[in-house]
Amino acid sequence: MFKNIATLLRLFQIARVFARHDALAVLEERRLVPGKLAAVAVWIARKASKKNTELRPGQKLAAALTELGPSHIKLGQFLSTRADILGEQFTEDLAHLQDQxxxxxxxxxxxxxxxxxxxxxxxxxxxxxxxxxxxxxxxxxxxxxxxxxxxxxxxxxxxxxxxxxxxxxxxxxxxxxxxxxxxxxxxxxxxxxxxxxxxxxxxxxxxxxxxxxxxxxxxxxxxxxxxxxxxxxxxxxxxxxxxxxxxIEGIPLDDRQALLDAGHDLEEVLTTAAAIFFNQVFRDGFFHGDQHPGNMFVGDDGRIVAVDFGIMGRIDKSTRHFLADMLIALLKQDYLALAKAHVAAGMIPPDQKIETFAQALRSVCQPIMGKDLSDFSFAKLLGQMLHLAESFDMTIQPHLLLLQKNMVMAEGVSRGLEENLNLWAISQPLVEEWIIENRGPEAIIKDGVTNLSDSLKALPKLIHNLEAASDAFSQQGLRLHNKTIQDFHNESSGTAKWAFIIAIASFTFSIGFAVNFIFFNS
Structure with a gap:
């Protein structure tokens, strides 16, 4: 399992750093230390640990990862998207890891x-x-x-x-x-x-x-x-x-006093930021994956300027539609539809009881129903819904986890700038407009027309293939491979033979019907 002595020595070094920061608690709590290694970890902890009761386990873990250097800092930032593995409090603490x-x-x-x-x-x-x-x-x-x-x-x-x-x-x-x-x-x-x-x-x-x-x-x-x-x-x-x-030049997005001193309207800044975030995710399906305040600035003219594009997220159209369907079902408080949206998106195995999953979703969503958007955290809600993976074998898609992480960051910035303003309350009109345009009746008709158009584009090739097949059939008859004929005769089941005959007849009828349809409608 471990390829060489150098790897084992590195592992021991990591264990000592974890122990020194009393960060082995996270391994015990999440049962991530197997068998005999658990006893070794406990022994190391007793020898090297500096107990710090003032810090939460996630903060201790963040401190240990920082000491271990670049790859571990990056790993910690990456794990800050995995509430399904570490839990919400751990991931929230890891999200504050300073990449410095x-x-x-x-x-x-x-x-x-x-x-x-x-x-x-x-x-x-x-x-x-x-x-x-x-x-x-x-x-x-x-x-x-x-x-x-x-x-x-x-x-x-x-x-x-x-x-x-x-x-x-x-x-x-x-x-x-x-x-x-x-x-x-x-x-x-x-x-x-x-x-x-x-x-x-x-x-x-x-x-x-x-x-x-x-x-x-x-x-x-x-x-x-x-x-x-x-x-x-x-x-x-x-x-x-x-x-x-x-x-580029600008004021860090979270520097409230500097923004006020420069004459910026905080609500306007947040409205602009909300629209940008929404357009990246829903309109383009391509979003900045590390939108912490250190990467976001406000220019003199009020525009938002971003830097550091090493981590980017992509959300395909089907996933954006899933998010829209999820929002529609959530607003209607239709938890069965919400559960079905998860199944349709491939996030829940079809063998799971959908009614039970709908009940679990209700337990998470019902407490916030009827509340104003400014009174709850949509990012936290999405995190809780994704966290249901633990009970229902949910497949967590990495881009959704990255999106949820960025939503947490965005909410934190918005509440830090103006406590009474909420990013999602500001975004609500954009969300509603996008849902109508992309999941409303007109959008369904438009998608149907697009699919029909695609089919019509393929029609000339289909006609050519059918004509070729028809010519070959009329001149040479329907030829079967010798092995197919032999297998047919050797098949003892009468039912199988009749199924085979019906299949051949259906194929022949389909060719004739298609050719006639094309001829009489051309």
Whole structure:
């Protein structure tokens, strides 16, 4: 299971850090330490633990992950979307993990840039500040000016970060396999798949060209919409380990006093932010996956400006329709329809009792019915609904978990800016309009027309195939493969023979009917 001694030593080091922060409580509480390892963990905890009764278990876990470095910080942030595994309080605490680390030497950043761009730093920049303005687990950012004096921000991957992540990912895979083997009850959480999803997320984050492409796509989606802006990518100064973008200025979205001092209307700011979030999710199906306040700013003209596009979420049209159907059923308090929407979306196995699931949904949703949107957390409600996976074998789709995480962040920012305003209360008209346009009677007719149009486009090919089949049938008869004929004669069941004859007759009739239909309607 563990490939070498180095992996075992790393595991022991991790255990000591967990114990030092008294973070092994989370492993005990969630029964994530199997068999003899539990006894070892308890022994380590007694030797190294620094009990801190003032912190919650999730906060202790966050502190331990921070000490362990980049890959563990990223893992903690990723797990902050998995309330189904760790519970709501743990994930809420992990959501506050600060992705900040000491900066690496600016001269090393210059060396990386020169290697990636294949030239001297002076060939690309008029000036380059070797002191970074921010440093995170995967990369750090420097300010610079291009040769024509344009101010830019240059993001550079940490030296050796890929190799560090590769080593820890190997350990994560080993632990996932061990947990699923030792605790069969954990298999429904698909822990190995969780690690695979995390692996894919990190892999994309460590290719800064992917981040550049995401920024461009997001910008294209808001062409002509001057409420939202993203930095412009400088592709001539961008490579796998270097990303250069135009420099942006603004007030952090959660700095209430600074926004007021600058003369911004907080309700207007929140209304703009709500519309942007809604359009990303429902209109485009492509949303910024890490919308914490450090990545969101308000410009002088009131527009929202975003940075850091390493984590992006995609929601296909069918899932957006599921969310709309879910909202419609919720507003009607039709919990059976709500349960059926989950089944139709493939989130609940068809062998589950849908009436029991509807009852479970009622237990979660009924307490908030009749309340004003500003009086409850829609993000928390979605989290509770997803948490029902524990009882009903629900398949949790990663993009929905990422969406729920961002909803939690958005709610926190909105309530921090203006306690009496709620993001979803502001978004309600947008939601209602989108539902009417996409799930109302007109939308159903439109979808039907679109499907018919697609069928008509395929009709010429169908006609050609039917004509060819008809010609072949009239000239040569219906030819069967020798093996098919032999199997038919060898089949002893009279019922099977009659079924075979009926099938051939039906096929022949279908060809004739189709050809006649096309002829008389052309």
């Amino acid at each position: 680390l000491p900066a690496f030497d600016g001269k090393r950043a210059v060396a990386i840039i020169e290697k990636e761009l294949q030239g001297k730093i002076d060939d690309f920049f008029l000036s380059f500040n070797e002191t970074p303005v921010s440093a995170a687990s995967i990369a750090q950012v420097h300010f610079a000016e291009t040769l024509d004096g344009t101010p830019v921000a240059v993001k550079v991957l940490r030296p050796g970060v890929e190799e560090d992540f590769k080593k820890d990912l190997s350990l994560f895979y080993s632990l996932a396999g061990l947990l699923e083997k030792a605790r069969p009850s954990l298999k429904r959480f698909k822990i190995t798949e969780v690690v695979e999803t995390f692996h894919e997320t990190v892999r994309l984050e460590m290719d800064l060209r992917m981040e550049a492409a995401a920024a461009c796509e997001l910008s294209d989606n808001f062409t002509g919409d001057y409420t939202y802006d993203t930095p412009e990518v400088d592709w001539d100064r961008t490579a796998r380990r270097v990303l250069t973008m135009s420099r």
